Amino acid sequence: MTAIPKNPRILIIDPTDNPALKAGLQRHYGMMVNQQTSGRAALELLRRVKPDLIVLNAHLSDLPAATLLAEINAQKLAVPIILVGGNGETTRANFDDKKIVGWLNQPFEPVELAALIQSALERPWPNSDLVLTKRAELIEANQQLTNRIQQMQTLAEIGQSVTSQLELEEVLRRVAKAAVSLTHADESYLLLVDEASGNLYLRAEANLGEEEVKNFWVKVSDSIAGQVVQTGEPVTISRDSNNLKVKTGLVVYALINVPVKVGQKVIGVLGVDNRTQHRTFSPEDQMLLSALADWAAIAIQNARLYAATSDLSRDLELVNEVSRLVSSTLDVEQIPRLLVKHTAEIIGAECGSLALLDKERGGVVFQLAYDGEGNELTSLRNFIMPLGEGIVGLVAQTGLPHIVNNVQSDPGWSPVADRLTGFVTHKIIAVPLIAEGEVVGVMELLNKKEGNFDQGDLQLLSLVAAAAAGAIQNARQYDALQKTNEALQRAQEQRIAAERWAVLGKAAGSLAHRINNTTTLVPIAVQHLRELLQPVNLPPELRQEIEANLERIERNTRYTVDLAVALLRRFRQHPAKAHNVNELIKRAISLVEIPKNIKLVCHLDPKLPPVDISDLLVDALIELISNALRVMEAEGGVLRIASFKAGSGIAIQVTDSGPGIAAENLDQVFDLFFTTYPQGLGFGLWWVKTFLEQQHGQITVESRPNEGTTFTITLPGSPAVSPG
Known part of the structure; x- marks a missing residue:
C-alpha cells in the first residue's frame, strides 16, 4: 500500500454536471477533479490520462455502465472505481467487477464521497498495480486519519460553539480564537467589509499586538485580503527564505487568507499567519480555515439577523408606545x-x-x-x-x-x-x-x-x-x-356685551354729567377762598399748609373731571368705519413713550384688508402696550407688535419679553377690578375685552413664566363691496 497522492486525480463520470461537488472536492480536499457527462468521452479521456480513481454513475445516458467497465478492463486499466446510484451488494454482484471498491446511493453529501475516496486510495484492492508499503507508512496513514478525525471533531465543536452565540462581537472573538487553535498559527484576524467605503476593517483578532490592532484596515483594491474579497478564493503564501511583508505592515513568514461568504457574496476575510514560527501552512490548514470561515459566515449572518430582529422589535415597541401616547390626547x-x-x-x-x-x-x-x-x-x-x-x-x-x-x-x-x-x-x-x-x-x-x-x-x-x-x-x-361651541358662546357673549355696553354707556354719560355739574364750582370756590384769605394775617407755616390743601383740591378735581371725560369717551357710541389697522397701530405707538431699555420690533403686514371698527381700537392698543412696557421697565426687554391675516379677518399681536403671568391668574386678567399692579384699578383689560366683543372681535392671552406674554386681538374683515 502506498500513501495517498498529495493531490489525487479523480475522474467523475455522471450524466448530470455537478459543479458544486467538483468545487467542494477541490477546495476542501485538494483533489484534482475531471468531470465527464458522456461515457464515450470518458473512454476517450482514459486512453490519454490515467486517474487515481473513477467515480461512475450506474445509469449513464449514452453508454451502459457495464459496457464502460468492459472497455476499461479491455484497456487493462488498474484503477479503483466507486459506483454511484447502486444498491449495495446487489449492484456489485450485477456488475461483477472487482475494481468496484465502494458504492454510494443518491443523494449523497460531498463529505461522504470524499471519505470513500480517501478510504479507497489508502487500502490495496484486487488487480491493483499498487504495492504494499512499509509498516511505517501504514502507521503514518492511520495517524493522519486519526488526526483528520480529531480535526473534524474539533471543527464541529467549534462550529457548534460559534453558531450557538447570537452576540456579534462574541461570535467574531470566538472565530478568531478558533482560527489559531485549528491551524496552530501565531495569530489570527477577522476582517469585515465596510459597506460604505468598501474597505476591510479589523473586527476581531487573536494574539495581535496593541500597535497592530490600532487602526487596522486594508484597501480591497491593493492587498492580499482584498484579492480574496475580489476573487472569492483562498490565498496561501509562504516564504521559506525571506520574510513576507503584507499591505497591513505586518512582516510574516507564512499566511492564509480565506473568504467569509454569505451565499456568493464575500462579507469578510479570515486570516492566520506565522511571525515567530518558521512554518508554512499545509492544504489541510487551508481546508480547516475555510471550513471555519463557512461556520463563521453562518454565525455572523445569524448574529446580524438576531441584532436586526432585536432592534426592530425594540423599535416597534417604541413606535407602539409613541402611537399610544399621541393617540391618548386630543390636544393638538x-x-x-x-x-x-x-x-x-x-x-x-x-x-x-x-x-x-x-x-x-x-x-x-x-x-x-x-x-x-x-x-x-x-x-x-x-x-x-x-x-x-x-x-x-x-x-x-x-x-x-x-x-x-x-x-x-x-x-x-x-x-x-x-x-x-x-x-x-x-x-x-x-x-x-x-x-x-x-x-x-x-x-x-x-x-x-x-x-x-x-x-x-x-x-x-x-x-x-x-x-x-x-x-x-x-x-x-x-x-x-x-371652536364651534366657543363661537356660539361668543355670539351669546357679544349679545350680552352689546346690551351691557349700551347700559354702561348710559350710566357713564349720566355719571360724567353729574361729575361735571358737581365739580365745576370747586375751582371757583378754591380761588374765592384764596382771595378771602389774602388779607388775613396768618403764620407762614399755616398759610403754606392751607395753600397745599387748596392745590390738592384743585388737582383731585381736575383728575375727577378727566376721569369723567375718559369714562364718557370709552363708552360713547363711536361709529365703526373701515380703518387701516396698521395706521391705528402706528397712532397708538406714537402716543406712548418707549423707554430706552426696551426695544420695539414691528412686523406689520402691508397687504391687510380694511376692518370695520371704532377708532377706540387705539385706546385698546395703548392699554396693552402700556401694560407691556410697565412689566419690562425694570429689566428692559423686547416689545413685538405684529399684524397679519387670520382667516377672513386680521390679527394683532402685542408680545412682551417680561416675567409672564402666573398660570393661576390667566383666567382672571379680563375680570373687572382684577389687578396685580398696586396702583391699578382692574378696569383697563376688562374694558378692552368688553370693547372688542362689542365690535365683534375677541382677545386672547398666552403667557409662559420667564418667557413673556402675548395678547392676540382678532377682528373680522370688512364685508366685500359688490360692484354696481
Whole structure:
C-alpha cells in the first residue's frame, strides 16, 4: 500500500454536471477533479490520462455502465472505481467487477464521497498495480486519519460553539480564537467589509499586538485580503527564505487568507499567519480555515439577523408606545411634545421638529423643535416655511418623504432655520403626515448620531408619522367642535356685551354729567377762598399748609373731571368705519413713550384688508402696550407688535419679553377690578375685552413664566363691496 497522492486525480463520470461537488472536492480536499457527462468521452479521456480513481454513475445516458467497465478492463486499466446510484451488494454482484471498491446511493453529501475516496486510495484492492508499503507508512496513514478525525471533531465543536452565540462581537472573538487553535498559527484576524467605503476593517483578532490592532484596515483594491474579497478564493503564501511583508505592515513568514461568504457574496476575510514560527501552512490548514470561515459566515449572518430582529422589535415597541401616547390626547399642542423626542430616540437622531400645514398662509408652521441637548428652540416656534422651500416645504408640497445625508449638496435644503436657531444641520430625514389622503404636516429628524439615515429609518418614521397624522386629525376635529361651541358662546357673549355696553354707556354719560355739574364750582370756590384769605394775617407755616390743601383740591378735581371725560369717551357710541389697522397701530405707538431699555420690533403686514371698527381700537392698543412696557421697565426687554391675516379677518399681536403671568391668574386678567399692579384699578383689560366683543372681535392671552406674554386681538374683515 502506498500513501495517498498529495493531490489525487479523480475522474467523475455522471450524466448530470455537478459543479458544486467538483468545487467542494477541490477546495476542501485538494483533489484534482475531471468531470465527464458522456461515457464515450470518458473512454476517450482514459486512453490519454490515467486517474487515481473513477467515480461512475450506474445509469449513464449514452453508454451502459457495464459496457464502460468492459472497455476499461479491455484497456487493462488498474484503477479503483466507486459506483454511484447502486444498491449495495446487489449492484456489485450485477456488475461483477472487482475494481468496484465502494458504492454510494443518491443523494449523497460531498463529505461522504470524499471519505470513500480517501478510504479507497489508502487500502490495496484486487488487480491493483499498487504495492504494499512499509509498516511505517501504514502507521503514518492511520495517524493522519486519526488526526483528520480529531480535526473534524474539533471543527464541529467549534462550529457548534460559534453558531450557538447570537452576540456579534462574541461570535467574531470566538472565530478568531478558533482560527489559531485549528491551524496552530501565531495569530489570527477577522476582517469585515465596510459597506460604505468598501474597505476591510479589523473586527476581531487573536494574539495581535496593541500597535497592530490600532487602526487596522486594508484597501480591497491593493492587498492580499482584498484579492480574496475580489476573487472569492483562498490565498496561501509562504516564504521559506525571506520574510513576507503584507499591505497591513505586518512582516510574516507564512499566511492564509480565506473568504467569509454569505451565499456568493464575500462579507469578510479570515486570516492566520506565522511571525515567530518558521512554518508554512499545509492544504489541510487551508481546508480547516475555510471550513471555519463557512461556520463563521453562518454565525455572523445569524448574529446580524438576531441584532436586526432585536432592534426592530425594540423599535416597534417604541413606535407602539409613541402611537399610544399621541393617540391618548386630543390636544393638538401636546402631540408634538409627545412625538418628537420619542421618535428621535427611536431613530438615533440628535433632534427633530414637527410642522403643520397652514393652507391659508401658504406654508408649514413649526409647532415644536429641539436642539441636540433636548432644549426647545423657541425661536423656531410659529415660524412659517413656504410650500416648496426647504426640505420641510418640499415634503409638504409633494407629499413624498426625503432623505438627505449631506445637506450642503442638496439644492432643496434651506439654511434659514439654522440661521434662526444657531443649530448646524448635516443630515435630514423628513416624512409627510398624511390623514384622509391629505398632507397635514411634516415631521423631520436631524443629524443621525451613528451612520446615515436609511430606508429602515424611513419605514419606522413613516409608521410614527401615520399614527401622529391620525392623532392630529382627531385633535383638530375635536378642536373644530370646541371652536364651534366657543363661537356660539361668543355670539351669546357679544349679545350680552352689546346690551351691557349700551347700559354702561348710559350710566357713564349720566355719571360724567353729574361729575361735571358737581365739580365745576370747586375751582371757583378754591380761588374765592384764596382771595378771602389774602388779607388775613396768618403764620407762614399755616398759610403754606392751607395753600397745599387748596392745590390738592384743585388737582383731585381736575383728575375727577378727566376721569369723567375718559369714562364718557370709552363708552360713547363711536361709529365703526373701515380703518387701516396698521395706521391705528402706528397712532397708538406714537402716543406712548418707549423707554430706552426696551426695544420695539414691528412686523406689520402691508397687504391687510380694511376692518370695520371704532377708532377706540387705539385706546385698546395703548392699554396693552402700556401694560407691556410697565412689566419690562425694570429689566428692559423686547416689545413685538405684529399684524397679519387670520382667516377672513386680521390679527394683532402685542408680545412682551417680561416675567409672564402666573398660570393661576390667566383666567382672571379680563375680570373687572382684577389687578396685580398696586396702583391699578382692574378696569383697563376688562374694558378692552368688553370693547372688542362689542365690535365683534375677541382677545386672547398666552403667557409662559420667564418667557413673556402675548395678547392676540382678532377682528373680522370688512364685508366685500359688490360692484354696481
